[in-house]
Amino acid sequence: MLEELEAIQTEALAEIAHIADSPSLEQFRVDFLGKKGRLTAASTRMRDLPKEEKPLVGKKLNEARQAITAAIDQKGADFAAAADSEAAAGVDVTLPGVPLPAGNAHPLTQSLDRIVQALRHMGFALASGPEIETEWHCFDALNTPKDHPARNEKDTYFFEDGTLLRAHTSTVQIRVMESTPSIPLRIIAPGSAFRRDEIDATHLNQFTQIEGLYVDRRVTLADLKGTLEFLFRHIFGENTQVRFRPHFFPFTEPSFEIDIKLQIAGKEDKWIEIAGCGMVDPAVFEAVSRTRGDDLFDPDKVTGYAFGMGVERLAMIMWGIPDIRLLIENDARFLRQFG
Numbered sequence: 001m002l003e004e005l006e007a008i009q010t011e012a013l014a015e016i017a018h019i020a021d022s023p024s025l026e027q028f029r030v031d032f033l034g035k036k037g038r039l040t041a042a043s044t045r046m047r048d049l050p051k052e053e054k055p056l057v058g059k060k061l062n063e064a065r066q067a068i069t070a071a072i073d074q075k076g077a078d079f080a081a082a083a084d085s086e087a088a089a090g091v092d093v094t095l096p097g098v099p100l101p102a103g104n105a106h107p108l109t110q111s112l113d114r115i116v117q118a119l120r121h122m123g124f125a126l127a128s129g130p131e132i133e134t135e136w137h138c139f140d141a142l143n144t145p146k147d148h149p150a151r152n153e154k155d156t157y158f159f160e161d162g163t164l165l166r167a168h169t170s171t172v173q174i175r176v177m178e179s180t181p182s183i184p185l186r187i188i189a190p191g192s193a194f195r196r197d198e199i200d201a202t203h204l205n206q207f208t209q210i211e212g213l214y215v216d217r218r219v220t221l222a223d224l225k226g227t228l229e230f231l232f233r234h235i236f237g238e239n240t241q242v243r244f245r246p247h248f249f250p251f252t253e254p255s256f257e258i259d260i261k262l263q264i265a266g267k268e269d270k271w272i273e274i275a276g277c278g279m280v281d282p283a284v285f286e287a288v289s290r291t292r293g294d295d296l297f298d299p300d301k302v303t304g305y306a307f308g309m310g311v312e313r314l315a316m317i318m319w320g321i322p323d324i325r326l327l328i329e330n331d332a333r334f335l336r337q338f339g
């Protein structure tokens with residue numbers, strides 16, 4: 001029996017060397033180790049052996065099974081490795097990759113960036129202030145009387161403690177003047193403003209403004225005009241016509257609204273309003289001086305100009321966007337067009 005087992009093992013190991021693929025290897029495994037395999041058949045016959053021979057034959061049986069199993073495992077691993085390298089050899093590294101879709105900045109962000117960049121080139125520094133504001137920063141310091149319509153609960157979002165969602169970014173003018181250590185002061189402040197407006201094609205109740213403020217000795221209306229004309233021609237094209245139309249704001253005197261002439265082929269030319277501006281009202285300098293307790297903003301010594309514009313509005317003109325709501329709906333089909 002021992003010789004027989006030895007012979008099976010030798011035969012098996014000789015045979016496995018010639019096996020060339022996985023199916024044959026599986027067949028080989030069944031032939032030797034399967035339920036009806038040769039080794040299994042031999043082990044069944046062990047029952048009939050005299051008991052003093054059993055340990056030795058059992059040991060040999062195990063040895064043979066282990067040797068054949070190890071040979072099968074090794075062969076299987078060889079086949080797997082060969083299949084891997086074959087697959088790798090079939091990879092064409094010159095094929096184009098799978099393109100990842102590249103995103104793009106939101107059109108509002110793109111417009112804002114363009115305006116901010118132009119103003120920073122002209123020496124304006126970025127400033128910011130809180131969206132939840134005091135009545136002082138939003139209205140009183142900006143020379144807005146208690147009975148002004150904007151101070152109505154129908155127009156502005158008030159909290160129970162008397163604070164509010166800022167109705168414009170002009171609040172930042174006050175905050176910066178209250179805290180600056182020195183002049184000249186030349187800042188822009190992009191940010192959200194909130195008004196209790198009915199949402200429609202041209203209105204949102206939260207929108208974006210850019211505030212500008214320049215204070216120094218002898219700042220004049222000519223500086224204001226030159227700067228803003230330059231800005232709007234830079235944004236809308238060199239030949240853009242810019243018009244300053246007298247207006248009223250409590251915090252500037254004189255005040256203007258700025259219009260640009262929109263010239264679209266096939267349409268009638270149209271002046272459209274894009275910003276408010278003016279020379280800082282001395283009453284604003286007085287209010288700031290009262291909180292500061294010094295004379296840095298003494299209205300007899302300094303002058304300044306301020307401006308504010310709605311960025312959604314500008315973006316709509318820049319890109320020809322017909323409905324302001326498109327800017328907040330996050331519809332990828334719309335947004336992808338600005339890539």
Ligand code: PHE
Pocket residue numbers: 167168169170249252276277278306307308309
């Ligand atoms: N704050 C004004 C508005 O929201 C715009 C403005 C800013 C006007 C600065 C004059 C000076 O309508």
